[in-house]
Each structure stands twice: as C-alpha cells, then as structure tokens.
Amino acid sequence: MERRKRTSMYDPYREDIVAALEAGKTIIQIYNEIIYPAMNGACEYSGLAYYVNKNGLRYVTENDGYEPVHICAECEHCGKIQRERFDPMSFCKKAEREVLAVVKTSPRWCPLRSGGGEVNA
Incomplete structure (x- = not known):
C-alpha cells in the first residue's frame, strides 16, 4: 500500500505567495487579497503564517514577517547621544525613548511601524 x-x-497557491512576498507584501496582505478569497474563508491567517515560515518562503525576522520594519539607523527621527565615560546611546526623538543596542532593525514600540506602534508602551 502506498503512503x-x-x-x-496552501501548496496550490505557493507561486502566488512567493511572488507577493517578493513584491514586498506582508503575510496579512497576502491572506486578505489572495488566500481568503480563493478558499472562501475556509482558512486561518495563522496557518498561512506557519506555512510561509515553515517552508522558508521568507526569512524569519524578529517580527516573523508580519509587518514591514524600517531600520532605525536610517531613520530621520533617530540619532545618537554621546555620553561621558560610556558608549553613545541611540535615541528616538519622536517617541522620546532610548533604542537599546541589541535592536538591529527597530523596536516594537516604534511609531513608524505599520502597526502604528505605541509610543508610551
């Protein structure tokens, strides 16, 4: 007996998903525009996110590719403050908060994230 x-x-839509990811769309946009209408609502967003990450269709970032992330080092609102006897500190002027050195892209509270970010979080 064969196994x-x-x-x-999601396999029948793999090419469409890959093309949309390469075009810069987020997983939620792909779900709303391609998958949900094609399956008449018989699927869940979390299943698509798992499929994308499990099959390596997109590099898993700190936010799992759910939203586009900007880079603080390239942001006009972020800068560095030179401190006496310490390394320079990164600082977001818009949120009036310190950006920790371990953050490589942008923190979750960043107001420029697509989710809107909570400035006072």
Whole structure:
C-alpha cells in the first residue's frame, strides 16, 4: 500500500505567495487579497503564517514577517547621544525613548511601524 504524500492546502497557491512576498507584501496582505478569497474563508491567517515560515518562503525576522520594519539607523527621527565615560546611546526623538543596542532593525514600540506602534508602551 502506498503512503499518501502530505501536502498543504496552501501548496496550490505557493507561486502566488512567493511572488507577493517578493513584491514586498506582508503575510496579512497576502491572506486578505489572495488566500481568503480563493478558499472562501475556509482558512486561518495563522496557518498561512506557519506555512510561509515553515517552508522558508521568507526569512524569519524578529517580527516573523508580519509587518514591514524600517531600520532605525536610517531613520530621520533617530540619532545618537554621546555620553561621558560610556558608549553613545541611540535615541528616538519622536517617541522620546532610548533604542537599546541589541535592536538591529527597530523596536516594537516604534511609531513608524505599520502597526502604528505605541509610543508610551
């Protein structure tokens, strides 16, 4: 008896998903524009996110690719403050908060993130 090959319900849409990711769309946009209408609502957003990350269709970032992220080092609102006897400190003028040195892109509270970011979080 042959074993059935396990396939995902998203496999027929793989090429469309890859093309949309390369075009810069987020997973939520792909879900709303391609997957949800094609499956008549018989799917969940979390399943698509798992499929994308599990199959390596997109590099998993600190926010799992759910939203576009800008880089603080390239931001006009971010700067460095030179401190006496310490390394320079990164600072966001718009949020009036310190950006920790471990942050490589931008912090979750950043007001320029697509989610709107909470400035006082």
